Amino acid sequence: xxxxxxxxxxxxxxxxxEPFSTARVNESLDxxxxxxxxxxxxxxxxxxxxxxxxxxxxxxxCHELGRLMTxxxxxxxxxxxxxxxxxxxxxxYYADNAERFLADQPVQMEGGKSWVAFQPLGVVLAIMPxxxxxxxxxxxxxxxxxxxNVGVLKHASNxxxxxxxxxxxxxxxxxxxxxxxxxxVGSEAVEDLIADPRIAAVTLTGSEGAGRSVATAxxxxxxxxxxxxxxxxxxxxxxxxxxxxAVATALTARMINNGQSCIAAKRFIIHxxxxxxxxxxxxxxxxxxxxxxxxxxxxxLGPLATGAIRDGLDEQVKKSVAAGARLATGGKKxxxxxxxxxxxxxxxxxxxxxxxxxxxxxxxASVFKAKDxxxxxxxxxGTTFGLGASAWTRDQRERDQFIAEIESGLLFFNGMVxxxxxxxxxxxxxxxxxxxxxxxxxREFVNIKSIRVMANQKAxxxxxx
Numbered sequence: 001x002x003x004x005x006x007x008x009x010x011x012x013x014x015x016x017x018e019p020f021s022t023a024r025v026n027e028s029l030d031x032x033x034x035x036x037x038x039x040x041x042x043x044x045x046x047x048x049x050x051x052x053x054x055x056x057x058x059x060x061x062c063h064e065l066g067r068l069m070t071x072x073x074x075x076x077x078x079x080x081x082x083x084x085x086x087x088x089x090x091x092x093y094y095a096d097n098a099e100r101f102l103a104d105q106p107v108q109m110e111g112g113k114s115w116v117a118f119q120p121l122g123v124v125l126a127i128m129p130x131x132x133x134x135x136x137x138x139x140x141x142x143x144x145x146x147x148x149n150v151g152v153l154k155h156a157s158n159x160x161x162x163x164x165x166x167x168x169x170x171x172x173x174x175x176x177x178x179x180x181x182x183x184x185v186g187s188e189a190v191e192d193l194i195a196d197p198r199i200a201a202v203t204l205t206g207s208e209g210a211g212r213s214v215a216t217a218x219x220x221x222x223x224x225x226x227x228x229x230x231x232x233x234x235x236x237x238x239x240x241x242x243x244x245x246a247v248a249t250a251l252t253a254r255m256i257n258n259g260q261s262c263i264a265a266k267r268f269i270i271h272x273x274x275x276x277x278x279x280x281x282x283x284x285x286x287x288x289x290x291x292x293x294x295x296x297x298x299x300x301l302g303p304l305a306t307g308a309i310r311d312g313l314d315e316q317v318k319k320s321v322a323a324g325a326r327l328a329t330g331g332k333k334x335x336x337x338x339x340x341x342x343x344x345x346x347x348x349x350x351x352x353x354x355x356x357x358x359x360x361x362x363x364x365a366s367v368f369k370a371k372d373x374x375x376x377x378x379x380x381x382g383t384t385f386g387l388g389a390s391a392w393t394r395d396q397r398e399r400d401q402f403i404a405e406i407e408s409g410l411l412f413f414n415g416m417v418x419x420x421x422x423x424x425x426x427x428x429x430x431x432x433x434x435x436x437x438x439x440x441x442x443r444e445f446v447n448i449k450s451i452r453v454m455a456n457q458k459a460x461x462x463x464x465x
Contacts, residue, residue: 003157003184008074008303009294009338017160020184028181029198032123032150035178040120040148042176044099047146054173055091058084065134065165070294072159073130074303074339075257077295087138090421094442098146101439102446112454118446120148121224122200125193127214129206130156130305131260136205137166139419141180143442145170149200150179154193158306160184191217199223201445205262208384208430226434226444228262228426230359231387233417234380235265236402238373239273241392241414247281250365253390253416255289255343258302259363260309262431263388263410263417266360268367269379275369279328279347286343286365287329303339304362310339313362320346320355320366330364359385373398381407387427388417409435 005014020028039047058065066080075083107114126140133155141151155163163182170180183189187210194202194217201224204214211229218225235253237246253265270278294302304310310333317331330344344364349355355366370376380389389408393399399413409427410417419425424438435441 003160003186005072005161006158006306007071007338008305011307011338014071015161017184019186019189025183025185025189025193028152028178028183029123029196031178032152032181033198035176036120036122036150038176039145039150039179042148044102044146047148048095048098050170050174051091051095051142051146054169055088055095057169057172058088058091062088067295068161068165069133069159070302072162073133073305074294075131075260076297076299076302078297079257080294083132083135087134087142090135090138090142090437093421094142094146097439098143098442101442102147107450109452112452114450114452117449117451118147118443119449121445121447122149123198124149124151124445125154125199125202126151127154127190127202127204127206127210128156130159131257131262133159133162134166135419137163139421139425139436139441140203140205141166141170142421143437144445145175145179147442147446149445151181152193152199153180153182154185154190155182157186190214194218194223195221201225203434203436203445204228211432224445226426226436227432228434228436229387229430229432230361230385231262231264231427231431232266232359232383232385233263233388233390233408234267234269234383234406235416236269236370236376236380236389236391236393237274237278238271238376238391238393238395238398240394240398241274242394243274243277243281245414246392247278247285249416250278250282251285251289254365255286255301255363256416258294258304259343260305260361263419265390265416266364266366267356267379267383268365269370269376270367271376272369272371279345279367282365282367283328283345286345289343291334291340291343301343301363304341305339307339309361310341313341313360313364316354316358316360317344317346317364320349320353323353324348324350325353325355325366328367357383373401377402377405381405384430385427386429387431388412390415390417 062084065084069080102118167182203226292299328345330342334340388410424435424440426435
């Protein structure tokens with residue numbers, strides 16, 4: 001089975017690749033092990049110099065890399081260029097801060113010297129999705145490499161050129177041969193890769209189903225795993241909010257990346273006092289979106305990444321409408337070349353329908369009416385996911401209650417949820433476990449080693465453990 005780049009805007013195959021043979025995979029893993037032996041001995045200053053060079057490459061080539069992302073998965077070109085630039089910021093952030101994050105931590109104890117050291121684990125396998133084909137790889141790879149680990153990437157099969165371009169960036173930046181490698185393999189190879197003793201740990205960004213499979217394989221083989229899975233993020237608007245700003249941000253928060261983002265707002269929970277005004281203005285903005293060629297900088301909404309994703313989304317919408325949901329706008333595949341779906345708003349959504357229960361990965365917004373803050377929080381938590389959440393209020397007591405009661409890994413007030421290298425990123429419930437980014441993210445794939453050097457003294461009996 002070949003691995004192919006298919007342009008979502010046309011549905012036409014751009015380029016195909018043959019999957020790596022077992023022998024080639026083994027050669028790559030051997031190279032990774034050898035690279036780890038070298039790379040772990042480099043200083044933080046040396047790693048930082050390579051990482052800053054990677055940032056320079058990303059900035060210098062952001063337009064070419066952006067076009068590659070758009071070609072393979074259909075995101076608007078302006079967003080794709082910005083994604084490459086965002087990767088550069090992560091490179092510089094960890095180049096500046098990794099040594100501080102992983103510095104030995106002294107522990108005050110009597111009778112000697114004690115401290116905690118953070119040491120790399122080895123070869124980390126990354127299983128990454130197509131929707132942010134550069135950013136989601138870099139947010140794993142940058143802290144992992146700065147910690148002294150090396151990485152192998154099993155990217156989504158519809159973005160092979162992006163996967164190879166990322167490997168090339170780290171190579172040109174000066175990292176030792178084999179420190180970061182792309183494996184062009186299908187999903188059927190993942191279980192064997194996780195079981196391979198040369199792999200020390202695994203990280204996945206993907207669906208809940210993929211997360212369960214990877215967690216099962218990692219647990220069976222006693223490998224450390226970090227999982228960032230799906231989300232059905234709430235976007236709560238209370239009467240004290242700046243309504244105009246909330247509506248404008250709601251459009252971006254739902255339609256970013258053509259609606260294909262784990263932390264995109266998906267369920268809009270609006271207080272009944274402002275529900276009608278919000279819905280009217282929101283529907284008008286959604287209906288007016290400029291749909292077109294994602295290579296055109298004026299395009300606001302491009303195609304979905306694959307025909308299967310578009311068809312699956314259409315089926316979710318149809319099932320929701322059949323269950324009683326009302327279409328305020330959209331709700332259909334567009335009759336044009338490529339994998340386009342009309343920007344859609346659903347209201348009056350019954351419990352148990354896909355729009356209320358599941359993650360809708362595309363340009364479809366589900367709007368709910370809440371009676372008060374307690375009702376809004378009930379709606380917000382009424383999902384198996386717990387990745388991000390956005391709440392709009394200028395009331396301090398409401399903010400405190402949201403902080404205390406909303407079940408999510410990220411909570412933003414009066415703004416849309418975004419990932420940032422400075423903030424730990426991850427979720428709770430079925431959105432996975434572990435964290436990427438920030439100080440916590442770089443410590444996911446290290447051995448946290450407790451060290452104690454006893455003072456010279458006569459041995460005494462002591463309780464253990």
